[in-house]
Amino acid sequence: MFKIVDKQVLNPTTIKMVIDAPLIAKKAAPGQFIILRVDEKGERIPLTISDSDKENGTVTIIIQIVGKTTMLLNNLEKGDSILDFVGPLGKASELDGYKKVAVIGGGTGCAIAFPQAKALHIAGAKVDMIAGFRNTDLIILEQEMKDVCDKLTVMTDDGSNGNKGFVTNALKENIENGADYDLVIAIGPLPMMKAVAELTRPYNIKTIISMNTIMVDGTGMCGGCRLTVDGETKFACIDGPDFDGHLVDFDEAMRRSTTYKDIEYREMHSDDCRLLNKINK
Ligand SMILES: Cc1cc2nc3c(=O)[nH]c(=O)nc-3n(C[C@H](O)[C@H](O)[C@H](O)COP(=O)(O)OP(=O)(O)OC[C@H]3O[C@@H](n4cnc5c(N)ncnc54)[C@H](O)[C@@H]3O)c2cc1C
Ligand code: FES
Numbered sequence: 001m002f003k004i005v006d007k008q009v010l011n012p013t014t015i016k017m018v019i020d021a022p023l024i025a026k027k028a029a030p031g032q033f034i035i036l037r038v039d040e041k042g043e044r045i046p047l048t049i050s051d052s053d054k055e056n057g058t059v060t061i062i063i064q065i066v067g068k069t070t071m072l073l074n075n076l077e078k079g080d081s082i083l084d085f086v087g088p089l090g091k092a093s094e095l096d097g098y099k100k101v102a103v104i105g106g107g108t109g110c111a112i113a114f115p116q117a118k119a120l121h122i123a124g125a126k127v128d129m130i131a132g133f134r135n136t137d138l139i140i141l142e143q144e145m146k147d148v149c150d151k152l153t154v155m156t157d158d159g160s161n162g163n164k165g166f167v168t169n170a171l172k173e174n175i176e177n178g179a180d181y182d183l184v185i186a187i188g189p190l191p192m193m194k195a196v197a198e199l200t201r202p203y204n205i206k207t208i209i210s211m212n213t214i215m216v217d218g219t220g221m222c223g224g225c226r227l228t229v230d231g232e233t234k235f236a237c238i239d240g241p242d243f244d245g246h247l248v249d250f251d252e253a254m255r256r257s258t259t260y261k262d263i264e265y266r267e268m269h270s271d272d273c274r275l276l277n278k279i280n281k
Helices: 022-027 068-074 109-122 142-147 167-176 190-203 250-257 261-268 271-279
Strands: 002-011 014-020 033-037 045-048 051-053 058-064 084-089 100-106 126-133 151-156 183-187 207-210 226-229 232-235 242-244
Touching: 014 068, 022 051, 022 058, 022 084, 045 058, 045 109, 051 109, 058 068, 100 109, 100 167, 100 190, 109 126, 109 142, 109 183, 126 142, 126 167, 142 151, 151 167, 167 190, 183 190, 190 207, 190 250, 226 242, 226 250
Parallel strands: 100 126, 100 183, 126 151, 183 207
Antiparallel strands: 002 014, 014 058, 033 045, 033 084, 051 058, 207 242, 226 232
């Protein structure tokens, strides 16, 4: 069992949990993820290691509440335990040797982009972070992101933080104002990552994206996380989750991501799940 040593609510739909997992904390690197199971009947879900503390033996995860398992997680409190917590999984991000990088997060993707920005910053790269949210109430990790970059731009779709627009607007402005990026990292919803990759393509700026495909085993066995990169079949769990954004078949990935929509909807609205929510209100 893996104890929850801290829990914080970051916005109405996002929580942060610090988990006691010393063996994972010892090995974790930016870009890697864990797979957890809340209890013995639970489904396995992947979550990125947002931060880790080798000394205290803890791993931080940031969770957007979107369906049954993330709701069950949200029902747990500090002091409770999670049954299975496996990792670190996936390849660590390759971040060596870059001088000027734009790190872009969309919504909860900021939690995944944060460790990359932190590692690049520590390695001495100049880092511009661009974070996008639907509205100002959903902004998370603003101070944390500020602390690990040279310039942070927070955009909102509706302009409620005074900065209206998408992350691509801010990225284009930075590039056109002469930011000489040798790498762009974009992490968030598939349409956002696709838009960033299309923006950087004509400028020929290397662009890394993190694929949040459906994952089951996380070890390359089930094929659930299959995607096409440069015409070849890859598995996000073992070949990624980072890939060259200019080579990913985003349209196929977007089609595959909706495969289980009906089942997920039924699970979230099942009596079982409603009961759990009522108990915890
Ligand atoms: C490598 C990786 C890292 C991720 N990191 C984070 C993170 O740090 N924070 C975060 O909030 N979310 C992260 N996700 C997404 C997270 O796994 C899903 O939000 C979660 O599985 C939803 O489960 P649910 O039962 O609550 O919702 P459901 O109702 O089951 O699903 C809601 C949506 O979540 C996605 N999803 C569902 N099951 C899976 C699955 N087994 N694998 C992948 N996606 C799934 C689908 O897009 C689905 O439409 C990551 C996904 C991947 C692949
Ligand atoms: S999650 Fe099963 S092959 Fe990747």
